[in-house]
Amino acid sequence: MKHLIIIVTLLFSGLVSAQSNYEKGMQKAFELWGSNPIEAANLFERIANAENDNWLPAYYAAQVNITSSFGEKDEQKLSAQLKKAQDLINDATAISQDNAEILVLQALLHTAWVAYDGATYGMTLSPKVVELYTKAKALAPDNPRVVYCNAEWNMGSARFFGQDVTPYCKDLEKAVELFANFKPETPFHPNWGKDRTIMILESCGK
Structure with missing residues (x-):
């Protein structure tokens, strides 16, 4: 014993x-x-x-x-x-x-390629980004990074095609609310994005 x-x-x-x-x-x-x-x-x-x-x-x-x-x-x-x-x-x-946080990161990786050369990578990677955010939203609709990153992607796409970004401002407002109530599982779980969400929202539609 x-x-x-x-x-x-x-x-x-x-x-x-x-x-x-x-x-x-x-x-x-x-x-x-x-x-x-x-x-x-x-x-x-x-x-x-x-x-x-x-x-x-x-x-x-x-x-x-x-x-x-x-x-x-x-x-x-x-x-x-x-x-x-x-x-x-x-x-x-x-x-x-099936981790929404990882799906957002994958979408950001594709976005980096599109940001580098939209003419080369936009046609092939844009549908993949949309698909990733759609899956992430289905898995974690109240995850603030899912909502904010998807909104920023949609705004970037709208600007590229000369469209109004204002419809996506409400998504940023929702993200700010979600950040206020979000509690990561541990101190090391993802908890980023709030400051950038607020910054984008402050200039939203301008």
């Missing part, structure tokens, strides 16, 4: 230590993101390799690569970043299927 207690205690200590290392690593990666996104992405990826059953590190490693790619003019660098991001999204999806 004594030996059993020792074994259980050691196992529990190991779990606590592993959890602590995970938390410390994630916190460090988030801190790096603002000043050194490449190092942040690498750290998220290392955490993902250690956390085989956790989709969050791969998700954030992909997100860093995607957000860094917007505005990138070098096609070779852009392609490498988005290829890496796609591999990480695939890893996250293998762990957590």
Whole structure:
């Protein structure tokens, strides 16, 4: 019995230590993101390799690569970043299927290509983006990122075709309300987008 207690205690200590290392690593990666996104992405990826059953590190490693790619003019660098991001999204999806957060990230990856060269990628990727947001809305209609990112995509499409963006302002208003009531499952679950939603809404229709 004594030996059993020792074994259980050691196992529990190991779990606590592993959890602590995970938390410390994630916190460090988030801190790096603002000043050194490449190092942040690498750290998220290392955490993902250690956390085989956790989709969050791969998700954030992909997100860093995607957000860094917007505005990138070098096609070779852009392609490498988005290829890496796609591999990480695939890893996250293998762990957590039918996940609205991951679907939004996939839509943003396609959007990065469209933003880079709409004439080349718009026709093929735009329907995929619409399909992803449609699926995400069906899975999580009250997820603020689903609503806000879909609205921003629709506004971008409307501007491209010279159409009025005002009809989508109400979606941004809904997203702001959803952000006010949204509570992530853990401190590391996605909780981004509120500030940008408010910023876009302030200039909505202008």
